[in-house]
Amino acid sequence: MDTFIQLTIDALTLGSVYALIALGYTLVYGVLKLLNFAHGDVFMVGSFAGFGTFQVLGGASPKVPLWLFLTLVTLAAMAVCAALGVAIERFAYRPLRDAPRIAPLISALGVSFFLSNSMQLLFGAQPRNYDTFDIHNAVLYTSGVDIGNVHMPLLRIITIAAALVLMVALWFLVNRTRTGKAMRATSFDREAASMMGIDIDRVIVFTFVLGSALAGAAGVFFALRVPTTVSIGFVAGLKGFTAAVIGGIGSIPGAMAGGIILGCAESYSQGYISTKWSDLIVFSILVAFMIFRPQGLLGRADIRKV
């Protein structure tokens, strides 16, 4: 039973990070029908931006209260990633808006490659550790909640809670504001939306800001617990994809659900089945979904009108 609880905690922590990345993919796909391969690398840049802010604010001996410290780090990463996302959209995707579908996909591959290698050029290949363990004598690890025999450290509670807050904020933004409504309209039918007077360019920029900011936050949450390097972008991108597709690409609650499911699948298969083959199992689940239910759990079946 203890193993199950521990694995579930791991699943939720992993899943919340995956959900945030998946949300970015889903948002962009919904509006542009483009799979943003560079998203994983935006996530990586976010973790590095958070690292930079971390060091500036004092590293393991923060100069400000702990809650403010973590909030500032997350916000800084979100801001940097939002700017990066906007730049990528403006220069790599906007010129290709009317090109064949294959063109922005390949451009995205190029951007992903460019980003990860640029970061390597600038910052080198060694891992960067946030050193959260050393803050205030490991308070983030030792204090927390005890469920039975299993200890759930404060750090994980914060991560899961923060991810939840961001997801709720996103839901609110998308469903209860005008820009969110414009976004939903654009993702439904871009031409009709523009005919209705919606400024498509602004909506798309807004989408990228949201998606990339979430990726930045995910980067910080990820890096708070494990060291980050410049090469995590590719695998993180794949996992984010998987989560988005499982949940139904284009659907926001789907991305959240997909992230949690993916986290559970990974955690339980690592814990109960085999650590070596957990990746294989996860990908097999994805392939099964793609073959039998390509629209995912909560997505709409794509009906192409002729």
Place this chain on the structure above:
Amino acid sequence: MSDSTPHSSHIPAEGPAVGQDEWVARHAERRIMREGLLGTVEERLRLVPWWAWLVLFLAAFSLLPVFEHSGYVRRVAFDTVLYMLLALGLNVVVGWGGLLDLGYVAFYGIGAYAYAILDSTKFGYHLPTLVSVPLVVVIGAVAGLLLGLPSRRLSGDYLAIVTLFFLQLFQTITTNGDSAFGHDLTGGPNGILNVDPFHLFGHDLAVEHGGVFAVSYLYVALGFFAVVFVALRFVNESRTGRAWRSLREDPLAAEAMGMPVNWLKLMSFSFGAAVAALTGTLFAALNASVFPLTFYFVLLITVYTMVILGGAGSQAGVVAGALIIGPLLELLRDASKSRVIFFVTLVGALALASRRSRAMALVALSTLVLGFVVHAIAGAIHSDWVAGEHQPGFAGFADHWVVAPAHLASWITPTTYLGVIAAALLCTLLRGLPRLVALVPTLYLGAFVWENVMLAKPEPARFIVLGLILICLMILRPNGLLGERRVEIV
């Protein structure tokens, strides 16, 4: 575009022939020819049959080892031929079938591993080369078919994801294959070693002579290349090729016309995979070993860049793409050669742009002047600022133009790198005179960044160049060098 006059056509003197459409017969009239000597030359070249070009190319390539004795250069030539083969295979899937296959290098790996399993000390099989190579090609074709099967119903984006996952799957299986249910199938991360070399006509093709790359493999590779090129050409000219073209241009109309769309997709996957598997055998035989990490994302992007640069859909184009990118990647490892390449490209691009607008010539001139001025000033302020590593020989020409400090403060690298990116992006946003004015410092800053930042770390710099080529190609010229401009019918 240069001046054009309709060229006199080849209408037969006795009027249009029976059974021949006059409009089709007069198509030469409608081609816009260039004036003068270049026009005549181009028209003559167009008459040369494709196989003559192939023979010429093969002859030129075969003569390379005669003039170049360095094992290293021959090895690079061999690697380039491998790239050309891979590009040809990917061209079938992406260029002719119009399917974005992101798992292509997994077939390369399957071919290499299959050959390694069939011809090495791992399991003790030592099948004769003439049996194992065709067998591996068949295995590759079957693998392509199997990958294509679940992908039949998937459209472009989903297909891309599934194939990308297939690549990741291949990577996971080969890395963990040393303990699959207690059996060591793929050697895991250590790979498979002691793979047999090719055994042709009773002789083992030794891989090296005295440590230097043996030329025989280059000729075997060229032979494979010729066979594949010709075979694919015939396939493209056949019904299947025409069906692929219709599938690529408009899948819905093709289906409505009764084309077996799913079967065509499977065929293109299969052909591409078969070519990749064949290349895999060459790779495994030469390196005498296979490891999982070779067949991964980096190689995928490299092959894609070659195909896109050359022009997806044109065989000659993708070969040209491989010819450019393959040696380029190798040359960029070396600082002095990288510098030469940068400057030649810069000068070439400026020269090309100057032909269109006189203003660009002015930009080129101002950049030149700016460079000398800044270098002189920097040298006057502190001799250390220009005392960096001077490139020997031919590459020393820019020593007085670009500023190369002896010691680079750590903040300079990220600042100038991000600065040049921002400046370049700004130039794309501006128009007219401000753009020309902004270009000058941007170009000079670019030279500085190349010299000091990127040459310091050639590995990521090479791949940054690849990524940039991909992005710029898709935006500026998606049909590459020799491809046709496509319009997607939605």
Place this chain on the structure above:
Amino acid sequence: MKKAIVLALAVVAVSVAAASAQGSQTAAARYAASGFNCSKTITLPFVTPITGGAGFLGTEQSTWARLAIAQIAPQLHLKVKLSLGDTPVEQGPAPAQALAQKYVGDPSVLIVLGPSTSGAVAASSKTYFQAKLAHISPSATRTDLTQGPVAQREATPAFFRVVPGDYIQGPSDAMFMINHLHVKKVVIMDFQEPYSTGLAAAVDATLKAHGVSTIRMSAPNTTTDYSAYVTKVPSDADIVFFPTQKPGDANTFAQQLIEQGKKAKVFGGDGSNDPSQFKVAGSYVSNFAPDITGIKSDAAVIAAWKKANPGKQVGSFGPPSYGATQVALNAISIACKAGHGFATRASVFHSVKKVRIKNWILGGSFRFSTKTNDPLNAKFYIFQIQSNGSYKLVG
């Protein structure tokens, strides 16, 4: 536009021709036979990962190699130029093989430093051996490179290393655990790559032979979050043997062990030796070198290194590179003297084993074992991380 294409292709062709014209080499037969004039500049290539996941290794090692050349080459009246060959671990063996070809074809190369990673050695040793190029590695510790039946060895007789192999590290770590830590149950991890699988197997065998119960776990090399593995560590395990090449991962694992309340401590191999990244108190680290800042005779070298690399810490992978360069330069010097100012690759190869160094940078003196190409009487040192993050020698 077609004209532009033709022009562009011509430009590229010219550029390629110009660039490659500089590197024209002469026939293979020539370099083996004739001698190289020792008064000319010798190129000393160093094959090590400078970028990619293990990039910190090459970056550190290259600074020490440079220092060695700057200090030792003038003393031996040699003009030496360092040429770095990058082998990012993500790309497998292909870069090592291509670089081997490149250096074999360069007549000013008489001896090679590295390859630093065992995989690169396995991939390129044959090429070097056939060209009679000795290659001295400061960090390739895989057992199978020099041990085992001759036909199965992954490296050739041209391969030398200045640090002991894992066949010493594995049993010595295991014996420390048995004798000093009195372990009953040990979890052994590997990361599905050659370094860790070899070391894990060696430790496993020794522990089992002494009656300690072992549990094996295997993680993909790209793992960053070890929560699930930590969950599977039994609560009564004493030690988790963690032969990673990323010290940050050892740190993470140790932190997560504490997080989940497990009593096991992390025992890292030489790949996790980095006080700036692995600092959880109570963990153990083994390394082939003691902390050289404690060796008196190295004070001058350390000072010179710190001056050339301001703001950087002395790591553990760097000093053996200094040593390897020292051996290489001395071998060239011996060969040049014996050949009256001319040296060939074969003569340098045969001189390597004659090198004796009195004040070895890793302490004591240095010579190669007569039986293998490994150092004589090398041992591994075991450290424990203290509460202030420093490494204390305990075994």
